Amino acid sequence: MSRLKAFPRWLMGAGLLLGFDLTGRSLSAAFALPVPGPVLGMLLLLLTLILYGRIPRGLAEVAVQILRLLVLILLPATVGIYFLQQLSIRDWLTLAIAMLVGTLISFTLTALLLQRLLRRAAARRGEAHVE
Amino acid sequence: MWSEWQRWLTQAQQVAGDFFAPLSAAHPLVILPLNAAAFWIGLQLYRRSGSPLLHPVIGASLLVFATLWLLGVNFEGYQRGSGLLYLLLGPAIVALAIPLKQNLAMVRRAGWPLMLGLLVGAILAPLVAVLIAVLLGGSRAVLIALTTKSVTTPVALALAQELHGIQSLAAGVVAFTGVIGAVFGPSILRRLNVTDERVLGFSLGINAHAIGTARALEISALCGAFSALAMGLCGALTALLLPLIVTF
Structure with a gap:
């Protein structure tokens, strides 16, 4: 019974997601923007939610469900990697090394930078308290 | 301005139409349950092992690939059978x-x-x-x-x-x-x-x-x-x- 009552709410949430998706795509196409349409839709929705001040319940519920299924939704695209034939062995090797080494380096640098920035900000705040 | 909406409708119509195609190994009624089952098994494997090496993305995609190979379905057929999931991609990005x-x-x-x-x-x-x-x-x-x-x-x-x-x-x-x-x-x-x-x-x-x-x-x-x-x-x-x- 409660599901029946929740249905219009969910339908509205799903409609909002689709509406913002298509609006983003239309804007991106109309103005030949380099930003992918759905990403533009996401930013528009974020802006709308900030202005609106809260998240409609149906939208929040539908979003949680769809994000929980994200791996499933992305599965067709992911499976495609096993069917790729236009890359050479050398390309695959390059890709593997760049992914492994590159990710380790950028991860370390990002973390060290962030720690330093946060510490400096905390120290500054600390000084202000002493004064 | 409305061309993107029309394109979406055409796409949705095509996906719906594919459901009425004659049954084959690449039919949506075969491919969609395959995707769902692989996703579910991948998720269980990941939860049981608790290792990021077995993230559902990896487990599920390998399972799907192995099954497609056994069924003799090519990637185009698989993509077409998965049409419904492609329709959800845009709304999923917006949901972020x-x-x-x-x-x-x-x-x-x-x-x-x-x-x-x-x-x-x-x-x-x-x-x-x-x-x-x-x-x-x-x-x-x-x-x-x-x-x-x-x-x-x-x-x-x-x-x-x-x-x-x-x-x-x-x-x-x-x-x-x-x-x-x-x-x-x-x-x-x-x-x-x-x-x-x-x-x-x-x-x-x-x-x-x-x-x-x-x-x-x-x-x-x-x-x-x-x-x-x-x-x-x-x-x-x-x-x-x-x-x-x-x-x-």
């Missing part, structure tokens, strides 16, 4: 706005150090990988695929389309980058004596997107929230900047 909005208060509190870290981190992640690939003499397809390595898959797919890259390669690179970050990231920081969970979460979100965020949530709620936030912001930032840089 909700966790972003929920975590926005945290950005205000942590302020400029986080934003600066995000900006540098989001540029550094693809840059380092692309530089390595250039040094090794990688082809253009490889370089393009690496530029979206650390953004969450839906955004990476949209970007690959925009940049005329190979979508499947982009998706694969994103999945494996996520696994690398989630497996090695926490132990690297432990070795460097970085104990701040905000730092760990944020680095995981920037470098290992959703897979890193799943790992971060296992460490703590705070770590997970920072990771989810970094993932969303990094995806949005990359989507805005990357097409400009590549076309330039």
